[in-house]
Amino acid sequence: MEIQSSKPNEASNLSWTEVSAQKTREKRRNWAGMIGLFVLAALFPMMPGVEGWMASEATLIIMYIMAAQGVSILTGYTGLVTVGHGGFLAVGAYASALATKYFGTDLITAIIVGAAAAAFVGCALGFVFLRLSGAFMAIGTLGFAFFIGTIVNNVPIFEGREGISLPDNHVLGFGIEDIGFFYVALLALAGTTLFIYALVHSAIGRAFMSLRDSEKAAEASGVNRIFYRTLAFTLSAAVTGVAGVLFAHYVNYVSSEVFGDIWYSVDFLVATVVGGSAVLLGPFVGGLFVAFLPTLIEFFVDQPGDLAFIIKGGALILVLMVAPAGAVEGVTRLFSRLFTGRKEGSNE
Numbered sequence: 122m123e124i125q126s127s128k129p130n131e132a133s134n135l136s137w138t139e140v141s142a143q144k145t146r147e148k149r150r151n152w153a154g155m156i157g158l159f160v161l162a163a164l165f166p167m168m169p170g171v172e173g174w175m176a177s178e179a180t181l182i183i184m185y186i187m188a189a190q191g192v193s194i195l196t197g198y199t200g201l202v203t204v205g206h207g208g209f210l211a212v213g214a215y216a217s218a219l220a221t222k223y224f225g226t227d228l229i230t231a232i233i234v235g236a237a238a239a240a241f242v243g244c245a246l247g248f249v250f251l252r253l254s255g256a257f258m259a260i261g262t263l264g265f266a267f268f269i270g271t272i273v274n275n276v277p278i279f280e281g282r283e284g285i286s287l288p289d290n291h292v293l294g295f296g297i298e299d300i301g302f303f304y305v306a307l308l309a310l311a312g313t314t315l316f317i318y319a320l321v322h323s324a325i326g327r328a329f330m331s332l333r334d335s336e337k338a339a340e341a342s343g344v345n346r347i348f349y350r351t352l353a354f355t356l357s358a359a360v361t362g363v364a365g366v367l368f369a370h371y372v373n374y375v376s377s378e379v380f381g382d383i384w385y386s387v388d389f390l391v392a393t394v395v396g397g398s399a400v401l402l403g404p405f406v407g408g409l410f411v412a413f414l415p416t417l418i419e420f421f422v423d424q425p426g427d428l429a430f431i432i433k434g435g436a437l438i439l440v441l442m443v444a445p446a447g448a449v450e451g452v453t454r455l456f457s458r459l460f461t462g463r464k465e466g467s468n469e
Contacts, residue, residue, distance in 0.1 A: 155314070155402065162307055166300045173299040178416065180299070180371055183306040184364045186408030188385075189392040190313050191361030196390070197398030198321060199353040200333030202255065205262030207385030208269035209358040213239040213365030215273060218285045218375045227291045228305060232366045239362020240355045247354025251347055263386065270381030284376025287369065306367050313360050318401055320356065329353055361389070391433050395440050397447020406449055410436065 166176045188210060195201045216238035217231035226234065246265060253261050273279040290297050292305060320326045328349045331339035340346050369375045388411045396407025415429045422428060444451025 158405065159307070159311060163304075166303060176303040177299045177371075178413075180303045180306045180367070182409055182412040183303075183310050184368050184371065185388070185392060185412035186404050187310055187313055187364035187367070188361045188389045189396065189404035189408045189411075190317055191357045191359075191364065192389050192393040193398050193404050194317065194320070194329075194357040194360065195353055196393055197400075197403070198326060198333060199329045199350065201350070201353065202259040203262040203357075204259045204386050204390055205264070205266035206357075206361045206389045207380075207383060207387075208262075208266040209239045209243060209361040210365035210368065210385055210389075211269050211273060211380035212242050212358070213362030214369035214375050214380050215279055215285075215365075216362070217366040218287055218369050219278070221287055221370075222285055227293065228297070228302075228366075228370055229292055231370065232309065232363055235366035235369075236359045236362045239365065240359035243358025243362075244351055244355040246358070247351035248347075250354075251350060263383075266383055266386045270377065270383065274377035274381055279377065281377050284374055284379070287373040287375070289373070290370050302371065306371075309363055309367065313363065314401070317360075321401075325349070325352065388433075391437050395436055395448055397449040400447055400449045402449045403447045407447075 162179070165171060165179060188206060191209065192203060192206050195203050213235035217226075217235035220226045220234045221231055246262075250258060250261050274281050279285075290302055290305075292301070297305065321330075328339070328344045331342065331344055332346060332349055336346060365380070369380075372379070392407030392411040393404060394407070395410055396405065397403025411433065414432060418428050418432070440448055440451075444454075
């Protein structure tokens with residue numbers, strides 16, 4: 122019998138310590154970056170030269186980020202591909218619109234109603250799609266988005282293409298305009314971001330990720346696949362439903378022409394994949410890219426046509442080829458390698 126040396130163990134322990142320290146540093150950088158991002162966003166309307174329409178454009182970006190966050194819960198952390206979150210956006214929007222029209226609810230109450238309605242539909246959908254995965258799950262959720270579009274276009278209470286006009290927004294009895302609405306949306310985004318962070322670092326988040334990595338191994342370890350997959354659908358739908366509420370009250374109008382558009386579902390998936398589906402900062406980068414791209418193109422090109430769709434498709438293919446985990450993860454690894462290389466060079 123050979124006696125193994127203790128040096129390999131020491132090396133492995135040192136390697137584990139370095140990996141742990143690197144993860145701690147990355148976590149601190151991520152939190153510092155996130156806090157800095159929210160501080161800059163909060164100061165944005167106060168900056169010189171910023172007008173109301175700019176705050177309004179920033180609000181639109183926030184909505185896309187929140188919708189992408191909803192997709193990331195399902196796709197990034199649970200491993201379920203969805204192309205139907207535009208349906209949850211519509212559910213949240215119409216639930217809040219009906220509550221506002223018939224009961225006179227303010228914006229905060231409308232957010233709660235929209236999130237609850239989307240969560241209920243998401244729970245039911247998760248239970249229906251229990252046996253689906255991969256491409257079949259994607260097709261199933263796409264069918265759900267088409268189904269919601271058909272419902273809001275044909276059921277009389279939703280008023281089809283004519284739509285429902287909403288009154289001016291109020292919070293706790295006070296009227297708010299573009300800048301006030303921006304801050305409400307920013308607070309909602311901060312809430313969903315903290316919620317997702319707490320979720321991912323909880324026992325529920327670990328159960329989600331274990332199902333993503335291997336459903337059979339997770340079930341063998343005692344993870345209830347039915348419960349956690351349904352819960353993932355519920356929470357994912359609720360977050361996207363909040364984005365739908367903000368979208369509806371942002372334009373003060375809902376109609377089947379706006380919320381029956383299947384391309385919302387595609388945009389949300391593109392935003393999630395491009396930014397990074399399993400990274401907290403991923404939806405921020407992806408949402409900014411998808412929401413701001415059409416405005417940027419119109420600024421430089423007189424007749425943009427379908428150029429935005431072409432660029433989105435090209436960006437999606439490029440990210441999948443170069444950085445499958447998303448742009449944020451790819452850039453982080455690049456800087457980590459550069460930093461490690463310089464550190465090793467200085468030690469030599």
